[in-house]
Each structure stands twice: as structure tokens, then as C-alpha cells.
Amino acid sequence: MIASVRGPVLEIGLDHAVVEVGGVGLAVHATPSTLAGLRRGVESRLATTLIVREDSLTLFGFADADERELFLLVQTVSGIGPRLALATIAVLEPDTLRRALADGDLTTLQRIPGVGKKSAERLVVELRDKVAAPATVPVGASAAPAAGGAGGRREQVVEALVGLGFTARPAEQAVDAVLARSPDAAAAELLRSALSSLGRSR
Structure with a gap:
């Protein structure tokens, strides 16, 4: 597994960034909050995981190892792949997600696109005992500068x-x-x- 990447940020899109590592530009898919913490031309470090499929190799990046572990944990639930796992941590911050799972808060979990009541119940059943409810919810990252019209x-x-x-x-x-x-x-x-x-x- 590619556990992390570090290097200057060459490009920042709405769903990915390109980080130069050893002269190679790596496309790293990430959440809006993670991307908002990056700046073009500034060296950054992202925790990462590589998802291997028959027809693709996709690198996902996270602000820290905590987000990465939740991304991987959510995918252990039947029917949830990388796209839905990324949407999960995009909509719910790590501590909010942990609290919802620990408390069985189906309403909060159904805020995730593609997650209905049955999927939310499955998330709770399969992950409740694997997470601990946090004491506080952290403040989100600051916004990136405006670009384009x-x-x-x-x-x-x-x-x-x-x-x-x-x-x-x-x-x-x-x-x-x-x-x-x-x-x-x-x-x-x-x-x-x-x-x-x-x-x-x-």
C-alpha cells in the first residue's frame, strides 16, 4: 500500500489534486475539506491508500491517517465501495461519523448520498462495535481562495x-x-x- 505521498502540489481540482513525487505527478482523489487545505506550488503530505481494481489503480488521499482508517473501515460493510466511502467522509467529519455509528443515529447517516435507511442500519450493525464515540467534533478546514467565475x-x-x-x-x-x-x-x-x-x- 502507498501509505503517504509528499511533494509540491501541481494542480487542485474539485475531487482530486496532483502531487509531484520524485518527478512523477500523482493524481490523488480526496474530499473537499482535504483539498481545501492544499495550496498550488506548496509542498504537502497526504495519508493515502491505493485501491486496485482489474481496470484501474486509484489513489485516495486524506488529511490524516484517521480519515484514511475510517475510509477503509466503511468499505468493510457489504455493498460499500471507495466512491461511497469517500462520500461518507466528505459529508460527515470523522468524529461526527463515529458518534452516529456509536449512537445508532440513522438520520445522520442517511445524509450520505446513496445511503438509505437499510444501508444506514447495516453501517450501524457492522461498525458500531468497531468505533468509539468521540468527546468533541473538530472544526472544519478553512476554505481555499476563489478561482474562476x-x-x-x-x-x-x-x-x-x-x-x-x-x-x-x-x-x-x-x-x-x-x-x-x-x-x-x-x-x-x-x-x-x-x-x-x-x-x-x-
Whole structure:
């Protein structure tokens, strides 16, 4: 397993970053909050895991080893793959996820796109005894600087939300609502706010 990568950040997208390691640019898929903590041209370190499939090798990156372990743990549940696991830690911060699993909080778990009541119950049954409820919930990462016009950001963020499992129409409505309140919001901030809004509406 590739446990971590460190190097200058060459590119930052809405769902991945490219980190140069030994002269090679590695595409690392990550959550909006992790990507918001990166800066182009600045050396960064990410905890990582490599998911191997017959037709692909996909590298996932995390702000710390704690997020990575939860990403891997969630995938031990039947029917949950890397995409849904990444959506899980994108919508719910690690401590929020642990608390929901430990408390059997199905409502919170159903904020995750693609997770209905039965899936939430399965998460609780299979993971409740593997996590401990935290004492506090940490504050999220700061937003990255704004980039591009509102139209371009809107299209990119809607596409990222659809990639996380939300349907197009609710994604568009959530992004438009955030832009109406904060027209100059950075793409990463726009994505996190829309995720929060979609989570509450589920």
C-alpha cells in the first residue's frame, strides 16, 4: 500500500489534486475539506491508500491517517465501495461519523448520498462495535481562495456533487442557493456548503 505521498502540489481540482513525487505527478482523489487545505506550488503530505481494481489503480488521499482508517473501515460493510466511502467522509467529519455509528443515529447517516435507511442500519450493525464515540467534533478546514467565475464554479461544483452520488437537480438547487448567499465563495467553500445543505435536506 502507498501509505503517504509528499511533494509540491501541481494542480487542485474539485475531487482530486496532483502531487509531484520524485518527478512523477500523482493524481490523488480526496474530499473537499482535504483539498481545501492544499495550496498550488506548496509542498504537502497526504495519508493515502491505493485501491486496485482489474481496470484501474486509484489513489485516495486524506488529511490524516484517521480519515484514511475510517475510509477503509466503511468499505468493510457489504455493498460499500471507495466512491461511497469517500462520500461518507466528505459529508460527515470523522468524529461526527463515529458518534452516529456509536449512537445508532440513522438520520445522520442517511445524509450520505446513496445511503438509505437499510444501508444506514447495516453501517450501524457492522461498525458500531468497531468505533468509539468521540468527546468533541473538530472544526472544519478553512476554505481555499476563489478561482474562476461563478458560472464555471457552479458547473464544476454541480459535477462534483453528482460524482459524490447526488442527483443533478437537487445539486443545482443547493449550489444556486449558496451562490445567492455568497456569490464570491471559493469553489471548495461552495462545495462544502452545498454538501451541508444537501445533507440537512435528506
